[in-house]
Amino acid sequence: MLALILGLILFLGMHSVRLFAADWRVRQIDRLGLLTWKGIYSVVSLVGLILIIWGYGQARLSPEWLWLSPVWTRHLAALLTIPAFILLAAAYVPGTHIRARVGHPMLLGVKFWALAHLIANGTLADLLLFGGFLAWAVALFIVLRRRDRQTGITYPARGASRDLIAVVLGLVGFVVFALLLHWPLIGVRPFGG
Structure with missing residues (x-):
């Protein structure tokens, strides 16, 4: 630990x-x-x-179990991870409305990812890992958004096609990671099996 x-x-x-x-x-x-x-x-x-x-x-x-999550929380975690991947993609596709709206989509994606995994996992290690990333992302998001407002930083959107690209990339990334990479890299199959 x-x-x-x-x-x-x-x-x-x-x-x-x-x-x-x-x-x-x-x-x-x-x-x-x-x-x-x-x-x-x-x-x-x-x-x-x-x-x-x-x-x-x-x-x-x-593992040191703190709580046991019901099976349905795995499905909720998978659902919450989808926007995490889309937000991650939006952080790298310039000119999205997503970035214009939230400012720091990667940090918002980290929050979705961490919360999803906290819901579905109940060990002390899970609390430290996902809780640590969640607390960090919340604090950083607040500081950066405040700094953006104080300095007048905005993130202009260039068109809906950019958002479509981010959504498609995010969905493809989610499917590839959940179905092909999560098991070999993490040792857990998100959809059972």
């Missing part, structure tokens, strides 16, 4: 530096140079991600 916690601290911490320690970040970039900073950022994030994956896998070997 310690590896999971340390991984979450490293990964989510590095992904929060720009918002919660912006001055320190600027000083480090000035001192080290942008490329060195990006290298450190990438290495720390990768180490954090590896620790999260390894720590979560280890915790699943001897």
